[in-house]
Amino acid sequence: MEKTSFSNNGGKPIRCKAAICRKPGEALVIEDIQVDPPQAYEVRIKILCTSLCHTDITFWKLDSPPLSRFPRILGHEAVGVVESIGENVDGFKQGDVVLPVFHPYCEECRDCKSSKTNWCAKYADDFISNTRRYGMASRFKDSSGEDIHHFLFVSSFSEYTVVDIAHLVKISPEIPVDKAALLSCGVSTGLGAAWKVADVEEGSTVAVFGLGAVGLAVAEGARLRGAAKIIGIDLNPHKFELGKKFGFTDFINPTLCGEKKISEVIKEMTGGGVDYSFECVGLASLLNEAFISTRTGSGKTIMLGMEKHAATISLGSYDLLIGRTVCGSLFGGLKSKLDIPIFVDHYLKKELNLDSFITHELNFEEINKAFSLLEEGKSVRCILWMDK
Numbered sequence: 001m002e003k004t005s006f007s008n009n010g011g012k013p014i015r016c017k018a019a020i021c022r023k024p025g026e027a028l029v030i031e032d033i034q035v036d037p038p039q040a041y042e043v044r045i046k047i048l049c050t051s052l053c054h055t056d057i058t059f060w061k062l063d064s065p066p067l068s069r070f071p072r073i074l075g076h077e078a079v080g081v082v083e084s085i086g087e088n089v090d091g092f093k094q095g096d097v098v099l100p101v102f103h104p105y106c107e108e109c110r111d112c113k114s115s116k117t118n119w120c121a122k123y124a125d126d127f128i129s130n131t132r133r134y135g136m137a138s139r140f141k142d143s144s145g146e147d148i149h150h151f152l153f154v155s156s157f158s159e160y161t162v163v164d165i166a167h168l169v170k171i172s173p174e175i176p177v178d179k180a181a182l183l184s185c186g187v188s189t190g191l192g193a194a195w196k197v198a199d200v201e202e203g204s205t206v207a208v209f210g211l212g213a214v215g216l217a218v219a220e221g222a223r224l225r226g227a228a229k230i231i232g233i234d235l236n237p238h239k240f241e242l243g244k245k246f247g248f249t250d251f252i253n254p255t256l257c258g259e260k261k262i263s264e265v266i267k268e269m270t271g272g273g274v275d276y277s278f279e280c281v282g283l284a285s286l287l288n289e290a291f292i293s294t295r296t297g298s299g300k301t302i303m304l305g306m307e308k309h310a311a312t313i314s315l316g317s318y319d320l321l322i323g324r325t326v327c328g329s330l331f332g333g334l335k336s337k338l339d340i341p342i343f344v345d346h347y348l349k350k351e352l353n354l355d356s357f358i359t360h361e362l363n364f365e366e367i368n369k370a371f372s373l374l375e376e377g378k379s380v381r382c383i384l385w386m387d388k
Contacts, residue, residue: 004046006094010084011037014044018140018158019367020148022071024063027368028157033073033148034141035160038086041133042162045080045098048177050156051381052370053077053186054212059151060371066128072149073140076102077381078156079171079180089165097173099184099340102152103331104132104166118333123166127152132164154184157367159386169340175347178361178383179354182213183340185331186381187357190217190280191343192332193302194225198276202226205270208248209262209290210280211239213357213380214304216246218278220353223247224346229270233262236377245356263293273299281305284313287326291315297323304329357381363388 014035019028038044056075062068082096092098104123106112111119123132130138130150139162140148140155155161171180182188190213194200206222208215211234219230223246232240232248240251250269257265267273273295279287282305291301303326315326334340346352360382362370373379 004048004081004095006046006083009037013037014083014160016159017364018073018148019075019364020071020142021060021074024068024070025061028074028371030365030367032143033158035158035162036139036141038084038089038139038162039131039134040087041089041165042086042131042139043082043089043092043098043165043168044084044139044160044162045100045168046083046160047078047080047156047158047386049181049383049385050075050078050364051181051383052367052374052379054374055152055185057371057374069149071142071146072151073155073158073161074151075156075158076100076152076154077181077185078154079177079184080156080161083160092165092168092170096170097177097180098163099169099171099180099336100154100156100161100163101167101169101184101188101331101336101340102154103334103336104153104164105336106166107337112335118331118335120166129153131162132166159364167336169336171341171344172348175344178358178385179347180344181383182354182357182381183343186213187217187220187354188334188340188343189304189329189332190214190219191221191352192334192339193278193304193329194218194221194276196333196339197302197327197329198278198300200225200227200276203228204275205229205231207231207233207266207274207277207290207293208280209233209278209286210305211236211243212280215278215280216243216357216380218280218304219243219246219248222276224351229274231266231269231274242356242380246353262289266293270295272296275299277301279303279305284311287313288315291324291326292319294324299324301326302329303327304332358383361385
């Protein structure tokens with residue numbers, strides 16, 4: 001990566017362009033904004049490229065407070081370069097290549113110090129604030145001086161953004177930035193679910209429900225762990241050919257199963273069920289199918305998608321009693337500062353396939369086209385370049 005030079009803007013506001021969402025579901029508008037300097041424990045970064053995730057689509061359409069707030073700068077998958085730092089910032093300096101991530105890792109609380117979880121007891125319960133340590137205080141203003149709301153403590157649909165160090169990971173500058181951006185959310189979530197949450201072992205069988213970026217990343221993680229059979233389940237037949245690049249050995253289109261349930265088809269294919277199933281869509285009915293498609297006595301189901309409005313999920317008590325388990329997986333169980341550099345290393349060693357996730361590349365000004373591609377199911381990940 002070429003070294004980025006900065007003028008002496010430390011401690012001063014910066015004017016730049018951002019894609020602002022002013023009303024739910026309406027096209028984003030490219031506007032000139034002001035980005036304030038970072039405060040204590042914050043870093044201001046120049047975004048090099050960003051990508052679009054289904055979570056951005058969900059919040060773009062959301063029209064009910066308190067999660068819905070406008071105007072807002074969406075975006076949370078990106079890579080950038082440190083432009084300036086606030087007080088009490090250790091481990092980052094101007095010019096560092098960094099990934100902003102939505103899930104905090106304070107490194108100080110009981111959970112962050114534990115090997116059992118990637119929850120952050122200090123910060124993770126608060127997903128409403130604009131800035132991590134300063135509540136609703138915003139670092140963004142529009143041309144009229146009005147505050148613009150942040151999104152998931154990242155807001156990467158801007159040429160510059162301010163991120164708390166609990167949400168920032170320093171990475172090797174050797175990895176191409178478009179590949180690095182993928183690791184700040186979706187791909188890391190899938191890889192982590194396979195490696196850290198399920199701990200897939202060699203020779204095991206796996207079923208993945210939903211072949212978006214997260215589902216494809218689950219398969220990639222299972223492939224690298226030596227899984228013998230990886231079954232993909234999706235309504236979109238175009239995902240099947242792409243899926244082969246990530247290690248899928250078999251595919252199921254639910255519309256072609258006739259009167260059989262997906263779980264019945266999987267049990268026939270595997271002689272009793274898979275060792276691991278991953279629900280990557282966020283449907284209660286699909287989670288139940290994923291759950292009962294696993295082996296009696298030892299099958300494990302990992303939930304990566306969330307039912308709308310955090311709805312209650314119902315599972316058969318007998319299916320639990322006879323040894324199947326189910327668990328959730330937030331950000332793939334990853335501790336960002338520790339685990340993402342490991343993924344970067346695997347990519348640099350040519351072990352990890354990141355290239356195939358990128359199906360489209362556009363200029364930042366074409367961001368609304370990226371939204372359309374993802375909504376229509378034509379894109380896995382679209383890279384938006386800031387300076388091209």
